[in-house]
Amino acid sequence: MVLPVLLIGQNKIELYGVAEQGGLLIGKISPKIENVFFDYKKIEIHNNTFLLGFDREAKLHHILSIVFDNGSMRSFRFEIKKKDYDIQEIKMPKSKAKYFKPKPAETISRINQEAENLRKARKLIEGNSSFEFCFSSPIENAPISSKFGAQRIINGKEKKPHLGLDLAAPKGTAVKAMNSGKIILTGDYYYNGKFVLIDHGLGLNSIYIHLSEIDVKIGDEIKTGDVIGKVGSTGISTGPHLHWGVRLNDVDIDPEVIPKMDNLFLSF
Ligand SMILES: [Zn+2]
Structure with a gap:
């Protein structure tokens, strides 16, 4: 672009x-x-x-x-x-059922710590103003398996709306940065699995989750289209796909608008 x-x-x-x-x-x-x-x-x-x-x-x-x-x-x-947003019913396989049972205290404290890490990383982003107007999709031509904003019902229970875009692709498919920026956080978290968070400047950031492999480290400077990881199904996920999230400060953006x-x- x-x-x-x-x-x-x-x-x-x-x-x-x-x-x-x-x-x-x-x-x-x-x-x-x-x-x-x-x-x-x-x-x-x-x-x-x-x-x-x-x-x-x-x-x-x-x-x-x-x-x-x-x-x-x-x-x-x-x-x-x-x-208008879709309503989406999802059946989670038994192998992932542990995510829906009451969690032991140590898991809850892990989840809270990970949420705090993400909040802190996003706070750092506020100080960066450099920004480049050059966007592309992390996986070109990948079919969309779940749209932004869909209201989700998982195993019969109403959940929070889906605030990213799911791209279907086989495990191992290269995932590319949607815009130039700096790697601000990576990890292997309870919900996200392996993920990469990128700061693009002016408050814009993007996250790529459920990866099978992370190919960058915190502090790396990257350009639009650079490979940052590979598609996987780590964390809470029903099968290999990329969950791509985009935020401007605390506003969730529909990633589908990015290539436009x-x-x-x-x-x-
Ligand atoms: Zn998703």
């Missing part, structure tokens, strides 16, 4: 990406713009770029306010598309 050639004149703002619930927009602005407010909240700008994220249930009407270097301000209203990021949505 490459950014289309942009002729950014004075005081121009362009939004790329998919404007819908679960969507992500990339804003490109001229250097004459000093500040951008999204729904009245000031947002981070780096190299004349900023990111807007919309979660699964995001409201449909938004307001973008732009403050120019002469102090004047203009506001633009825009609407995002509402999404060079769409021009709006230009003012």
Whole structure:
């Protein structure tokens, strides 16, 4: 994916990406713009770029306010598309049934510790602003086995919605980074199995879970398309697949929009 050639004149703002619930927009602005407010909240700008994220249930009407270097301000209203989500019934095999039985105290403390590690790693991301506009899918042309936002019913019990995208691929298939960045955390966790968490800058991060193999280490700098691991079925998983998650700060993004990021949505 490459950014289309942009002729950014004075005081121009362009939004790329998919404007819908679960969507992500990339804003490109001229250097004459000093500040951008999204729904009245000031947002981070780096190299004349900023990111807007919309979660699964995001409201449909938004307001973008732009403050120019002469102090004047203009506001633009825009609407995002509402999404309908699947309801998905899943039967977990007996071999994974241990995950649903009451857990011993040491397992609970392990799970809590692992959740804390992920929270801390994501906090570190807030300080990084470098960001590159170049996206691709971790596995090109892989069939989607579970969409973002699906309401899940596992062995008859209602669970949290699915906040990533599942790509079906045989064990051992190479998994590639969706965007340039830095490896911020890896591990072999109770729920995730083997996973890699990447910081892409401006609060954007991606996670790749249930891997059979991890091919990077914490601190590695990677480019879009670099191999970071191999597809597997570690952690809670019904069979080999990649669970790919994307977040902008604390907003879960639908990874399916990522390969469509060079769409021009709006230009003012
Ligand atoms: Zn998944």
